[in-house]
Amino acid sequence: EPEVTQTPSHQVTQMGQEVILRCVPISNHLYFYWYRQILGQKVEFLVSFYNNEISEKSEIFDDQFSVERPDGSNFTLKIRSTKLEDSAMYFCASRWAGTGNGYTFGSGTRLTVV
Amino acid sequence: AQKITQTQPGMFVQEKEAVTLDCTYDTSDPSYGLFWYKQPSSGEMIFLIYQGSYDQQNATEGRYSLNFQKARKSANLVISASQLGDSAMYFCASPSGGGADGLTFGKGTHLIIQP
Numbered sequence: 044e045p046e047v048t049q050t051p052s053h054q055v056t057q058m059g060q061e062v063i064l065r066c067v068p069i070s071n072h073l074y075f076y077w078y079r080q081i082l083g084q085k086v087e088f089l090v091s092f093y094n095n096e097i098s099e100k101s102e103i104f105d106d107q108f109s110v111e112r113p114d115g116s117n118f119t120l121k122i123r124s125t126k127l128e129d130s131a132m133y134f135c136a137s138r139w140a141g142t143g144n145g146y147t148f149g150s151g152t153r154l155t156v157v
Numbered sequence: 158a159q160k161i162t163q164t165q166p167g168m169f170v171q172e173k174e175a176v177t178l179d180c181t182y183d184t185s186d187p188s189y190g191l192f193w194y195k196q197p198s199s200g201e202m203i204f205l206i207y208q209g210s211y212d213q214q215n216a217t218e219g220r221y222s223l224n225f226q227k228a229r230k231s232a233n234l235v236i237s238a239s240q241l242g243d244s245a246m247y248f249c250a251s252p253s254g255g256g257a258d259g260l261t262f263g264k265g266t267h268l269i270i271q272p
Contacts, residue, residue: 076259086202086248088259099259132200136260146192146260148202 045069049135049149056125056156064120064152066135075118076136076146077110079103086134092118125156159184161249163263170239171271177224178234178266180249189251191223191232192260196246205247208232244270 048067056062068075077089090100090110097110109121118137122129135149160183170176182191193205208216208223216223224233236243246265252258 074258078260085264086250086260086262088253088261091259099253101259134202136202145204145207147204148194150201153200 045147047135047137047147047149049133049152051152052150053153054155056154058127058156059124062122062125062154064122064133064135064154066118066120066149067116068118068135068137069139069147070116072137072139072147074098074138074140075112077120078134078136078148080132080134080151082131089120122154125154127156130154130156159254159261161251161261161263163249163266165266166264167267167269169269169271172241173238176236176239176243176268178236178247178249178268179231180233180263181229181231182249182251183230184251184254186254189254191225192250193221193223193232193234194248194250195243196248196265198245202248206234239270241270241272244268 047069050065054062075092078086079089080086087103088101090104091098092110107123111119132151132153134151136146138146162181164179189210191208195203195205206216206218206221206223208225215225220237222235224235246267248265249263250260253261
Protein backbone atom coordinates (compact mmCIF):
# COMPACT_ATOMS: atom_id res chain seq x y z
CA GLU A 44 0.00 0.00 0.00
CA PRO A 45 1.37 3.44 -0.91
CA GLU A 46 2.58 5.48 2.00
CA VAL A 47 3.78 8.95 2.93
CA THR A 48 7.43 8.92 3.98
CA GLN A 49 8.91 11.43 6.41
CA THR A 50 12.54 12.00 7.29
CA PRO A 51 14.12 12.23 9.74
CA SER A 52 12.05 10.42 12.36
CA HIS A 53 13.72 12.41 15.13
CA GLN A 54 15.63 15.67 15.04
CA VAL A 55 17.24 17.61 17.84
CA THR A 56 18.26 21.18 17.11
CA GLN A 57 19.49 24.18 19.01
CA MET A 58 17.24 27.17 19.48
CA GLY A 59 17.70 29.66 16.67
CA GLN A 60 18.83 27.08 14.14
CA GLU A 61 17.03 26.38 10.88
CA VAL A 62 15.49 22.96 10.32
CA ILE A 63 14.04 21.32 7.23
CA LEU A 64 11.58 18.49 7.61
CA ARG A 65 11.16 16.30 4.56
CA CYS A 66 8.22 14.38 3.20
CA VAL A 67 7.59 12.26 0.14
CA PRO A 68 3.82 12.22 -0.45
CA ILE A 69 2.02 9.48 -2.36
CA SER A 70 2.92 9.98 -5.99
CA ASN A 71 -0.50 10.62 -7.54
CA HIS A 72 -1.82 12.75 -4.71
CA LEU A 73 -2.64 16.37 -5.39
CA TYR A 74 -3.01 17.99 -1.97
CA PHE A 75 -0.28 18.16 0.64
CA TYR A 76 -0.40 19.18 4.26
CA TRP A 77 1.70 19.79 7.34
CA TYR A 78 0.30 19.33 10.82
CA ARG A 79 1.83 19.76 14.26
CA GLN A 80 1.15 17.92 17.51
CA ILE A 81 2.68 19.26 20.69
CA LEU A 82 3.21 16.42 23.17
CA GLY A 83 -0.06 15.34 24.75
CA GLN A 84 -2.15 17.77 22.74
CA LYS A 85 -4.34 17.62 19.67
CA VAL A 86 -3.17 17.65 16.09
CA GLU A 87 -3.12 21.17 14.63
CA PHE A 88 -3.30 22.14 10.97
CA LEU A 89 -0.38 24.25 9.74
CA VAL A 90 -0.61 24.57 5.98
CA SER A 91 -2.05 23.03 2.84
CA PHE A 92 -0.41 23.06 -0.60
CA TYR A 93 -2.02 22.51 -3.99
CA ASN A 94 -0.95 23.21 -7.53
CA ASN A 95 2.48 24.36 -6.37
CA GLU A 96 1.26 27.00 -3.99
CA ILE A 97 -0.06 27.43 -0.48
CA SER A 98 -3.85 27.06 -0.38
CA GLU A 99 -4.50 27.70 3.29
CA LYS A 100 -2.46 28.34 6.37
CA SER A 101 -3.28 28.61 10.04
CA GLU A 102 -2.26 31.38 12.42
CA ILE A 103 0.51 29.07 13.66
CA PHE A 104 2.15 29.20 10.22
CA ASP A 105 3.88 32.54 10.60
CA ASP A 106 6.87 34.01 8.76
CA GLN A 107 9.21 31.55 10.44
CA PHE A 108 7.65 28.72 8.44
CA SER A 109 7.83 27.99 4.73
CA VAL A 110 6.99 25.06 2.48
CA GLU A 111 8.35 23.92 -0.83
CA ARG A 112 7.83 21.19 -3.36
CA PRO A 113 11.17 21.54 -5.08
CA ASP A 114 11.24 18.58 -7.45
CA GLY A 115 7.76 17.14 -7.90
CA SER A 116 8.23 14.42 -5.29
CA ASN A 117 9.55 15.98 -2.08
CA PHE A 118 7.52 18.32 0.09
CA THR A 119 9.45 20.20 2.76
CA LEU A 120 8.67 22.29 5.81
CA LYS A 121 11.33 24.78 6.85
CA ILE A 122 11.47 26.52 10.20
CA ARG A 123 13.91 29.39 9.90
CA SER A 124 14.83 30.13 13.50
CA THR A 125 13.53 27.49 15.85
CA LYS A 126 12.09 28.31 19.25
CA LEU A 127 11.63 26.02 22.24
CA GLU A 128 7.88 26.02 21.61
CA ASP A 129 8.42 24.56 18.13
CA SER A 130 9.19 21.23 19.81
CA ALA A 131 6.48 18.88 18.57
CA MET A 132 5.68 16.01 16.28
CA TYR A 133 5.27 17.23 12.72
CA PHE A 134 3.09 15.20 10.38
CA CYS A 135 2.99 15.40 6.63
CA ALA A 136 -0.19 14.22 4.90
CA SER A 137 -1.44 13.95 1.37
CA ARG A 138 -4.64 13.07 -0.46
CA TRP A 139 -5.68 12.59 -4.04
CA ALA A 140 -8.86 14.61 -4.62
CA GLY A 141 -12.24 14.91 -2.94
CA THR A 142 -12.36 14.92 0.83
CA GLY A 143 -13.95 11.47 0.88
CA ASN A 144 -10.56 10.12 -0.09
CA GLY A 145 -8.65 9.58 3.11
CA TYR A 146 -5.85 11.85 4.15
CA THR A 147 -2.79 9.61 4.42
CA PHE A 148 -0.39 10.64 7.14
CA GLY A 149 3.32 9.99 7.39
CA SER A 150 4.75 8.56 10.57
CA GLY A 151 5.93 11.98 11.71
CA THR A 152 9.12 13.77 12.64
CA ARG A 153 9.69 14.39 16.33
CA LEU A 154 11.43 17.77 16.57
CA THR A 155 13.11 18.71 19.84
CA VAL A 156 14.47 22.24 20.22
CA VAL A 157 17.00 22.64 23.03
CA ALA B 158 -16.39 21.42 10.29
CA GLN B 159 -15.13 24.46 12.09
CA LYS B 160 -15.07 22.84 15.52
CA ILE B 161 -14.75 19.27 16.74
CA THR B 162 -15.52 18.32 20.33
CA GLN B 163 -14.47 15.10 22.03
CA THR B 164 -15.67 15.14 25.61
CA GLN B 165 -14.03 11.95 26.88
CA PRO B 166 -10.36 12.57 27.68
CA GLY B 167 -9.89 8.96 28.75
CA MET B 168 -11.77 5.68 28.87
CA PHE B 169 -11.09 2.29 30.41
CA VAL B 170 -12.88 -0.66 28.82
CA GLN B 171 -12.74 -4.38 29.44
CA GLU B 172 -11.41 -6.50 26.61
CA LYS B 173 -14.13 -7.87 24.28
CA GLU B 174 -16.62 -5.20 25.26
CA ALA B 175 -17.93 -2.69 22.74
CA VAL B 176 -16.89 0.91 23.20
CA THR B 177 -18.35 4.17 21.93
CA LEU B 178 -16.15 7.23 21.51
CA ASP B 179 -18.05 10.49 21.31
CA CYS B 180 -17.57 13.24 18.74
CA THR B 181 -19.72 16.29 18.07
CA TYR B 182 -19.07 18.88 15.44
CA ASP B 183 -20.13 22.35 14.52
CA THR B 184 -20.39 23.40 10.91
CA SER B 185 -22.38 25.67 8.66
CA ASP B 186 -21.35 23.80 5.53
CA PRO B 187 -24.11 21.79 3.81
CA SER B 188 -21.60 19.16 2.72
CA TYR B 189 -18.89 17.83 5.00
CA GLY B 190 -17.16 14.69 6.14
CA LEU B 191 -16.05 13.17 9.42
CA PHE B 192 -12.92 11.10 9.90
CA TRP B 193 -11.63 9.00 12.75
CA TYR B 194 -7.93 8.35 13.27
CA LYS B 195 -6.13 6.08 15.70
CA GLN B 196 -2.80 7.11 17.19
CA PRO B 197 -1.01 4.31 19.05
CA SER B 198 1.84 5.03 21.44
CA SER B 199 4.28 4.76 18.53
CA GLY B 200 2.84 8.04 17.26
CA GLU B 201 1.63 7.41 13.72
CA MET B 202 -1.84 8.49 12.59
CA ILE B 203 -3.89 5.59 11.23
CA PHE B 204 -7.05 6.29 9.24
CA LEU B 205 -9.99 4.23 10.51
CA ILE B 206 -13.24 5.34 8.94
CA TYR B 207 -14.95 8.14 7.02
CA GLN B 208 -18.56 9.37 6.94
CA GLY B 209 -19.86 11.83 4.37
CA SER B 210 -22.74 14.07 5.36
CA TYR B 211 -24.84 12.88 2.43
CA ASP B 212 -24.13 9.19 2.92
CA GLN B 213 -27.38 7.36 3.51
CA GLN B 214 -25.87 4.57 5.57
CA ASN B 215 -23.64 4.73 8.61
CA ALA B 216 -20.08 3.86 7.64
CA THR B 217 -18.60 0.54 8.72
CA GLU B 218 -15.06 -0.86 8.41
CA GLY B 219 -14.57 -4.23 10.05
CA ARG B 220 -14.96 -3.76 13.81
CA TYR B 221 -15.36 0.00 13.41
CA SER B 222 -18.66 1.69 12.74
CA LEU B 223 -19.82 5.24 12.86
CA ASN B 224 -23.03 6.22 14.63
CA PHE B 225 -23.82 9.31 12.57
CA GLN B 226 -26.68 11.46 13.84
CA LYS B 227 -26.82 14.47 11.58
CA ALA B 228 -29.54 16.33 13.46
CA ARG B 229 -27.53 16.09 16.68
CA LYS B 230 -24.27 16.82 14.84
CA SER B 231 -22.62 13.77 16.30
CA ALA B 232 -20.40 11.12 14.71
CA ASN B 233 -19.54 8.61 17.40
CA LEU B 234 -17.08 5.81 16.72
CA VAL B 235 -18.15 2.35 17.84
CA ILE B 236 -15.54 -0.36 18.25
CA SER B 237 -17.03 -3.81 18.64
CA ALA B 238 -15.34 -6.65 20.53
CA SER B 239 -12.46 -4.49 21.75
CA GLN B 240 -8.94 -5.92 21.76
CA LEU B 241 -5.82 -5.02 23.73
CA GLY B 242 -4.34 -3.60 20.54
CA ASP B 243 -7.13 -1.02 20.40
CA SER B 244 -5.48 0.86 23.25
CA ALA B 245 -4.52 4.21 21.71
CA MET B 246 -5.54 7.84 21.26
CA TYR B 247 -8.51 8.31 18.97
CA PHE B 248 -9.12 11.54 17.12
CA CYS B 249 -12.22 12.75 15.34
CA ALA B 250 -11.53 15.19 12.51
CA SER B 251 -13.27 17.04 9.74
CA PRO B 252 -12.15 19.18 6.80
CA SER B 253 -12.24 22.86 7.64
CA GLY B 254 -14.33 23.79 4.64
CA GLY B 255 -11.61 25.81 2.96
CA GLY B 256 -10.45 25.14 -0.59
CA ALA B 257 -7.83 22.55 0.23
CA ASP B 258 -9.69 21.36 3.31
CA GLY B 259 -7.13 20.98 6.04
CA LEU B 260 -8.43 18.79 8.82
CA THR B 261 -9.65 20.21 12.12
CA PHE B 262 -9.09 17.72 14.93
CA GLY B 263 -10.73 17.18 18.28
CA LYS B 264 -8.64 16.85 21.43
CA GLY B 265 -8.83 13.09 21.32
CA THR B 266 -9.85 10.26 23.63
CA HIS B 267 -7.25 8.04 25.27
CA LEU B 268 -8.72 4.53 25.20
CA ILE B 269 -7.23 1.83 27.39
CA ILE B 270 -8.40 -1.74 26.98
CA GLN B 271 -8.00 -3.82 30.10
CA PRO B 272 -7.60 -7.62 30.04
